[in-house]
Amino acid sequence: MSRADAGAMPARPxxxxxxxxxxxxxxxxxxxxxxxxxxxxxxxxLTLVLLISFWTQDYLELDRTFTTANYAEAWSDxxxxxxxxxxxxxxxxxxxxTVLLAYPIAYFVAFHVERNKALWIFLITIPxxxxxxxxxxxxxxxxxxxxxxxxxxxxxxxxxxxLTFLLYNANAVVITLAHAWAPFAILPIYVALAKIDRSLLxxxxxxxxxxxxxxxxxxxxxxxxxxxxxxxxxxxPTVGDYVTPRLVGGTDGxxxxxxxxxxxxxxNNAPLGAALAVSAMAIVAxxxxxxxxxxxxxxxxxx
Amino acid sequence: MTDDRPRGRALIELDRVEKRFDEVAALxxxxxxxMEGEFFSLLGPSGCGKTTLLRLIAGFDEPTRGAIAIDGxxxxxxxxxxxPTNMVFQSYAIFPHLDVAQNVAYGLRRLxxxxxxxxxxxxxxxxxVDLAGYGKRAAHALSGGQRQRVALARALVMRPRVLLLxxxxxxxxxxxxEQMQVELRRLQRAVGITFILVTHDQEEALIMSDRxxxxxxxxxxxxxxxxxxxxxxxxxxxxxxxxxxxxxxARVTGESAGLIELDVAGLGPVAIPPEQAPGGxxxxxxxxxxxxxxxxxxxxDTERAEHEVSGEVVDAVYYGDxxxxxxxxxxxxxxxxxxxxxxxxxxxxxxxxPARVGWGRESVILLA
Ligand SMILES: Nc1ncnc2c1ncn2[C@@H]1O[C@H](COP(=O)(O)OP(=O)(O)OP(=O)(O)O)[C@@H](O)[C@H]1O
Ligand SMILES: [Mg+2]
Numbered sequence: 280m281s282r283a284d285a286g287a288m289p290a291r292p293x294x295x296x297x298x299x300x301x302x303x304x305x306x307x308x309x310x311x312x313x314x315x316x317x318x319x320x321x322x323x324x325l326t327l328v329l330l331i332s333f334w335t336q337d338y339l340e341l342d343r344t345f346t347t348a349n350y351a352e353a354w355s356d357x358x359x360x361x362x363x364x365x366x367x368x369x370x371x372x373x374x375x376x377t378v379l380l381a382y383p384i385a386y387f388v389a390f391h392v393e394r395n396k397a398l399w400i401f402l403i404t405i406p407x408x409x410x411x412x413x414x415x416x417x418x419x420x421x422x423x424x425x426x427x428x429x430x431x432x433x434x435x436x437x438x439x440x441x442l443t444f445l446l447y448n449a450n451a452v453v454i455t456l457a458h459a460w461a462p463f464a465i466l467p468i469y470v471a472l473a474k475i476d477r478s479l480l481x482x483x484x485x486x487x488x489x490x491x492x493x494x495x496x497x498x499x500x501x502x503x504x505x506x507x508x509x510x511x512x513x514x515x516p517t518v519g520d521y522v523t524p525r526l527v528g529g530t531d532g533x534x535x536x537x538x539x540x541x542x543x544x545x546x547n548n549a550p551l552g553a554a555l556a557v558s559a560m561a562i563v564a565x566x567x568x569x570x571x572x573x574x575x576x577x578x579x580x581x582x
Numbered sequence: 583m584t585d586d587r588p589r590g591r592a593l594i595e596l597d598r599v600e601k602r603f604d605e606v607a608a609l610x611x612x613x614x615x616x617m618e619g620e621f622f623s624l625l626g627p628s629g630c631g632k633t634t635l636l637r638l639i640a641g642f643d644e645p646t647r648g649a650i651a652i653d654g655x656x657x658x659x660x661x662x663x664x665x666p667t668n669m670v671f672q673s674y675a676i677f678p679h680l681d682v683a684q685n686v687a688y689g690l691r692r693l694x695x696x697x698x699x700x701x702x703x704x705x706x707x708x709x710x711v712d713l714a715g716y717g718k719r720a721a722h723a724l725s726g727g728q729r730q731r732v733a734l735a736r737a738l739v740m741r742p743r744v745l746l747l748x749x750x751x752x753x754x755x756x757x758x759x760e761q762m763q764v765e766l767r768r769l770q771r772a773v774g775i776t777f778i779l780v781t782h783d784q785e786e787a788l789i790m791s792d793r794x795x796x797x798x799x800x801x802x803x804x805x806x807x808x809x810x811x812x813x814x815x816x817x818x819x820x821x822x823x824x825x826x827x828x829x830x831x832a833r834v835t836g837e838s839a840g841l842i843e844l845d846v847a848g849l850g851p852v853a854i855p856p857e858q859a860p861g862g863x864x865x866x867x868x869x870x871x872x873x874x875x876x877x878x879x880x881x882x883d884t885e886r887a888e889h890e891v892s893g894e895v896v897d898a899v900y901y902g903d904x905x906x907x908x909x910x911x912x913x914x915x916x917x918x919x920x921x922x923x924x925x926x927x928x929x930x931x932x933x934x935x936p937a938r939v940g941w942g943r944e945s946v947i948l949l950a
Contacts, residue, residue, distance in 0.1 A: 481642050482675035484662045486689030486740065496688075500679045577679060 332553035341550070349554035359538065359555060366534040367562070369449055369456075370518040376457040377513045378506055381464035385505075388465075389472035400469065404462045411459060415526050418455045422446040422527070447529025455523050460516075464509035471505025472498070503577035507570050514570075518563050535559050593618040593743060593776050594639060599648035601634050608634040610800040611648065616744075616778060621770050623779045623787040626797035627823070632780040633672070635797075636746050639778065641665045653743060668737035672748040674729045676721045682708070682732055683717030689740045707739035710769060727758045734766075738773065745770075747779045751786065763789055784824045788812065796820050812873075816861030817950045821871045828877070828918045832870040832948070834863060842948065846870050848914030849891055852943045861950030869949045874921040876945030879907065880938040881928060887940020893918075895935045905930050909937055 332349055335342040353359050388399045406414075421427045422445040429441040444450060475498065483493040521536035528534070535555060542552030592615035601609040608631045616622045624632040637643045639650060641662035650657045652666060668689070677685050686704045695703065708714050711731035724732065730750055737745055750766075751759045767790050770777045781787050787794045788808040795805045804816045815821035818829065831847040841853035842863060849870075878887060896917045897908040905924055908917040920939060924930065931937060 476673065476675065478671045478673050478675040479677060481640075481662070482669070482671060482677070482736075483688070484642070485640060485667075485669045486736070487663045487692045489661075489663055492692075497677065 328553045328556055331550050332557050334550045336548045336550050349550045350558065352551060353554045353558050359535070362533065362535045362538050363555075363559065363562070365449070366518050366536070366559070367566075369452055369524075369532070369534060370514050372453050373456040373460070373517050374510050374514040376453060377460050377464045378468070378509050380457065381461055381468055381509060382502075382506070384461075385465045385468035385472055389469055396473075400466070403465060407459075407462050411522070412526075414459060415455055415523060418451065418458070419446065419527060422451055422454070446527060448531045449528065451527040451529075452524050452532045452534075455527050456517050456520065459523075460513045463512050467508040467512065468502060468505040471502040471508075475501045500577055504574055507574040507577075511567055511570055515563055515567060518559060590620075591618045592616070593620075593653060594778075595651045596635075597649045597651070599635070599638060599645045599650060601631070601638060601643065602646045607800055609638075609645075612797075612800075612802055613648075614795060614802060614805050616776060617792075619774050619776055621767065621777045621779070621790055621792045623781055623791040623794045624797060625781055625784060625787040625794050625823075627782060630797040631800045632782075632797060633748055636669070636748055636778065636780050639744070640667050640669050640746050666743040667746055668740045668742040668744075669746040670730075670733045670737050670748065670750045672750070672752065674733040674750075676724070676729050676732055676736075678721050680721060681717065682713070682719045682721065682724070685721060685732055686717075686736045686739050688736060703739055704735075707735040710738060710773075711735045712765075726753050727762070730754065730762070734769075738769075738775070741773075742775060744776045744778060747777060749780050749782070751781075752783070759786075766790060788824070796823060798823075810860075814857070814860040814947065815871070815949065818869055818871070821947070821949055826874050826919060827871045828874060829916065829949075830870045830872070830914060830918075832868050834868065834948075844870065844946070844948065846946070848911035848918070849941065850889065852889065852946055854943055854946050854948060858944070858946060859948035859950075861948075863948055863950070871947045871949050872918075872941060872945050874906065874919040876941060877918065877920040878940045879920055879922055879931070880940045885940070888942040890938055890940050892936065892938050895931045895933050895937050897933055898931055900924075900930060907931065907937070909939060911939070 331341065333345050333347065335344070335346055335348070384403065388396055388403075392399050419426070423429070424441050424443065424446070426446070428445060429438075432438045433441065479497055479501070480493060483497045488496060518534075519536045521534065521540055524532045524534045524537055528537075536559075539552045539555050539559070542548045542555060546552075594616040596612050596614050596616075599609055599612045600607070612631075612635060624635060626632055634643070638645050639652075639657075641657065641660060641664075644658065657665060677688065680688070683701075683704050686707055687700050690700050690703060704717065705714065708716060711734050713728065713731050713735065716728070716732075721729075721732075730753070734750070747766075751762050754762060763786055766777075766779075779787070779790065788811075791808055793805065793807055794811055795802045796811065797803065798819050804811060804820050806814070811820065811824050815824060815827075821827040821829075830849060833845045834842060835845050835851070836843040838853070841855055842859060843851065843853045845851050880887060880890065891911055893909040893911040895907055896910050899906040903924060905922050907920045907922065909920055910917050918939070922928070
């Protein structure tokens with residue numbers, strides 16, 4: 280190639296270069312790592328689970344003929360229905376507890392902390408730097424038969440026998456999960472509260488509302504997007520949690536994810552496990568949609 | 583000159599009101615009365631404490647020292663929701679989760695008027711601000727001017743004793759602003775509610791108000807009618823904040839027959855009555871102010887004025903109906919501005935042209 284040709288190169292770019300220079304191409308290049316990531320880590324496993332849920336386990340092999348038998352079993356067997364129902368109830372209670380606990384904290388930081396709000400938020404997250412397992416075992420120590428709580432109650436003479444309803448049941452699961460998810464609920468509620476224009480609160484007061492009415496008519500509705508986000512953030516992962524019920528739930532506190540684990544493991548029935556997983560996902564998705572719809576109603580205004 | 587004594591009954595009384603925010607003294611002892619049914623304006627540059635004073639009257643903050651009374655009742659410790667005031671916020675503060683009618687009805691709920699009476703009052707208030715039929719609109723589907731009118735309707739529907747308006751027009755474009763100025767003034771006359779308007783726009787204050795408090799740096803510099811403020815400003819700050827003013831260095835040379843004798847740089851000696859020194863007087867170096875329209879260019883030799891002085895045109899700005907001239911006068915550095923109406927046959931002078939300026943002693947204001 281002559282020097283003249285080399286000099287002309289930048290003016291007439293080759294095919295690939297021209298492609299890469301287009302705006303759309305640049306966009307594609309920019310999103311492609313994320314896209315690949317999503318494809319490999321989200322879409323591929325999900326598709327696999329979905330596929331397996333329509334197959335049948337044949338000892339060590341998978342029979343790949345299409346069947347809906349797994350779903351029929353997942354939705355009709357009383358045990359699965361019980362576990363699914365219990366998961367939803369436990370998650371629901373966890374969500375409610377977490378949001379109710381998180382709201383006052385978020386409110387306090389948003390409205391009553393004058394300086395260093397970020398520092399406060401940061402401090403709130405410190406307990407959550409420890410490992411999740413450590414925190415679960417901490418609750419075991421607190422709630423156990425010979426635990427901190429029982430010792431204290433016995434020592435104070437408030438009870439004669441150690442309380443047994445504290446650990447290894449649904450209560451323990453709710454307490455542990457609510458504690459674990461609190462910071463994740465505080466943040467979105469805090470953001471929603473911090474975003475509320477202070478002049479709106481003054482306007483409510485100006486128009487005759489005392490503090491309680493003002494909270495009910497302005498602050499709460501305007502913070503609803505944060506509350507709903509917090510609820511979703513807590514609800515979606517806790518429905519599928521299996522570590523906490525295993526460690527502190529006893530037999531009464533087992534949830535649907537524990538059963539899914541059993542199906543994929545000991546029971547060696549991956550298709551049924553997959554069907555249970557997909558069903559749980561569908562139910563959670565449906566409930567989430569209701570939440571999102573509620574959110575829209577709160578933020579739309581009017582009507 | 584209009585009578586500047588406030589008429590009627592004082593509705594709001596401010597008694598040496600002070601407000602400090604940590605190290606910042608936002609208000610340094612503000613006193614005065616606002617009359618029942620008056621259109622009152624707080625005018626001043628940014629940061630002079632207008633919003634602070636309005637918020638103290640509304641009850642969003644308490645004064646650090648001093649007292650506020652509304653309708654004869656001391657307001658210390660009375661929260662905003664129990665005061666007979668309503669506010670139109672600078673940001674309008676329209677509730678985004680409610681529609682227009684719900685916004686306007688917000689304060690009525692407490693009054694338990696019943697569904698029909700509430701709807702009637704809401705519709706009436708919306709009609710007053712020219713938004714009849716907009717009740718079902720969502721708050722976010724409103725233009726800036728419409729928001730402002732919803733905020734106004736929401737406050738008016740409460741039929742307050744005092745309506746507080748914090749720069750309600752500053753976000754509007756010029757045309758809409760001028761229209762709303764006339765509209766607000768008309769509305770205030772119609773409903774007879776006391777309005778307190780905060781603005782940093784002197785023209786707006788002059789057009790709309792019965793009386794104006796000009797504030798600087800946490801203090802009221804002058805509280806007077808628009809005409810008095812324009813014609814008899816007490817000091818240089820007020821004089822330059824309201825309208826255009828020519829300043830001349832001056833010296834008080836004496837006093838005779840009740841007149842103050844002055845020697846004005848560039849213009850010469852003149853004697854003025856004490857009314858033309860509204861801010862009092864200092865013995866030595868002071869300042870004299872003359873409005874541009876009070877100076878006249880004398881175009882022909884036959885035209886005469888009480889006092890005359892010769893100068894040279896430095897700059898001429900042609901506005902169609904008016905021409906503004908900057909003139910260099912002997913013995914003064916600063917050029918003096920003269921505004922002349924462009925009547926038929928009157929020439930427009932160019933820079934470099936010699937000019938004869940006439941003025942009368944009644945146009946001279948001695949500034950503190
Ligand atoms: N909450 C507050 N904390 C601290 N300083 C404040 C507070 N509110 C007002 N200030 C200070 O008080 C002074 C007066 O403020 P104010 O808001 O009353 O001014 P303003 O006349 O309304 O100005 P603008 O025309 O810009 O609205 C300013 O120096 C301001 O910085
Ligand atoms: Mg202000």
